Amino acid sequence: MTDALLIRNVRPSGGDLADILIRDGRIAAIGPSLAAPGIPTEDGGGALALPGLVEAHTHLDKSLWGMAWRPNDSGPRLIDKIDNERRLKREINIDPARQSARQVVLSVSHGSTHIRSHVDVDTDHGLWGIEGVMETRAAYADIVDIDIVAFPQSGLLRRPGTLDLMDRAMKAGADVVGGLDPCAIDRDPKGHLDAIFALAEKYGKPLDIHLHEPGEMGAFSFDLIFERTRALGMEGQVVVSHAFCLGTPDRDLVDPMIEQIAALDIGIMTTGPASRPAPPVKRLLDAGIRVCSGSDGIRDTWGPYGNADMLERVMLVGLRNNFRRDDEVELAFHVCTQGGADIMRLEGYGLNVGAKADLVIVAGETITHAAVARPPRRMVIKHGRVVARDGVCSRIAP
Ligand SMILES: [Zn+2]
Structure with a gap:
């Protein structure tokens, strides 16, 4: 039957x-x-x-969902939040297998059928996160598909040993090579990008790079990403997440970037952030660029917000982009569904x-x-x- x-x-x-x-x-x-x-x-x-809704950028390994409430007292800089989180993981036992399972069940209850999760790889915790999320991926394969990005959250080159762990994460079954602020965190943009592009090439996997760097600094990192994407023939295999620099009001800075992003078929992920400059979704879509969205971290040590509802994300992306007309809100819906499928290259979506x-x-x-x-x-x-x-x-x- x-x-x-x-x-x-x-x-x-x-x-x-x-x-x-x-x-x-x-x-x-x-x-x-x-x-x-x-x-x-x-x-x-x-x-x-x-x-099915597509949660194309989250961090399943480190949500505090279902744990005792913990007031957030982390410092103001990105690096403060990174260090705070790394310390708390063991201190309050943010178990990646348990926490990812909790978030998966929450996501599915809201209608997400596919999830891309960045998962921390660092020298304090090794592959704890990757192994935990892989366990969840196998245990919940009947209700959701999960794409795992090996993500050097604490930096790649500034913490020796991380690159080797990233290699082991890819060998263990991660689907995508991650990266993070090559200038602002690693302070070695060329070294950072050469390393992650080499890893992607070695394993024949795509890249998804967190780029929070603003304005000129972000544009500089983008330039180096363009160079490497072109040189290695990786058109269509690179995603840049957040890309706040594309929200800079300076069209002379942004327009040439959008042109390059379209020409190299680089995908863009935006959460529609309330507190940072954000990539202009309609302009990117009009340029033929693949755009997706995600919840990013949900109730974690970075902040208390989020509920993994990608229909709510449609509203947040819409609000951030001043979408009011139904046809505009439908663009935000596209980003949270087909856009995610286009980024994750989902077959039969x-x-x-x-x-x-x-x-x-x-x-x-x-x-x-x-x-x-x-x-x-x-x-x-x-x-x-x-x-x-x-x-x-x-x-x-x-
Ligand atoms: Zn993220």
Whole structure:
């Protein structure tokens, strides 16, 4: 017997009422009143059917979700937060396996079907994070797909031994090579970027680089990223996360960067940050650039905010970009769905016949209405099976 499910009475992407027939984890048919005798049926109650939300940038290994509340008293600089977190990991036992499982269950309850997580690699904790998130990835493979980025959160070259650990993380099964502020943290932009590009080349894996550096400094790092992407033929395999420098008001600085980013098919991740300059989403999309979004850290030692709801992220990206019209809010929705799929190169993503059956069913008149009202997700479907119902995940977190 094949694994099948019929979802009746939904409106795919806000269109007319239809049924969605799923067979063997793929969408087999979409249409009104589909006949499917003997197949288990769910009633969508006229809700929207949307493709699974894509959490394309988070840190599963170090959320404090479900732990005792801990007031944040970290210092003001980036390096203060990095050092504070590294110290607290053992002190309060931020166990990566347990914490990633908790965040995964939370994410799935809100409709995320794919997650890209940066995971810390450093000389104090070695591969504790990578091993923990890999454990969660295997244990929860039935409800979500997880992409792991080996991330040198404490710097790469300023802490000798980290590069070797990054190599071991890739060997152990990380999917993406991470990087971090080559000027501001490592103070050796050439050394840092040469090292991570070499690692990506060695393992034949893509790159996803955290770049918080502002203005001219960020533009300089971008320039070095362009050089290496071009020289190594890595067009389409590099993502720059945050890219605050693209939010600089100086068009003479930003426009040539956008041109290069488009030419080299570099992807951009923005959370739509409230407190920092942010990449202009519409201008990037208009230039044909792949743009995705994510929650970044959720309730961690960096800050108390976040809930892993990518429909809420649609609102935050929309607010940051002054999106008001429905067609503009739909751009933010695109970034939190197809944009993430484009960045993570997901095969078979979408809401069409033949696509993988990874869906969210949520009440709302339109996509924009659902994104601003954000009712509990009526159903989340992964691999063609219901994995969350009325905002509650079918799996329980430790
Ligand atoms: Zn991050």
